[in-house]
Ligand code: SF4
């Protein structure tokens with residue numbers, strides 16, 4: 001499965017949603033997650049993310065491993081998103097800021 005990680009938080013560009021053949025993305029207030037039960041490992045979404053926030057599960061950086069479980073858990077509660085929408089207002093400013101998990105809204 002693929003996993004959305006820290007750099008999506010407060011950016012949420014949603015370009016990833018456009019290419020997913022199985023609509024595996026679920027939306028929170030300032031972050032998207034992938035439901036591991038939906039994802040078919042097609043590998044189409046990582047390159048679409050302008051902030052490089054999506055990784056194959058085995059390639060998630062060491063300091064981001066908690067996002068594997070977070071994607072699985074949050075995707076149970078959040079609504080599915082199937083259409084691209086505008087990024088969050090401050091998206092450019094937040095790209096590359098580390099440890100945005102502290103701002104994660106659930
Ligand atoms: Fe969807 Fe493919 Fe990305 Fe999985 S890897 S979330 S199936 S686009």
Ligand code: F3S
Nearest residue numbers: 008013014015016049
């Ligand atoms: Fe987030 Fe990148 Fe998708 S910022 S919403 S994972 S395109």
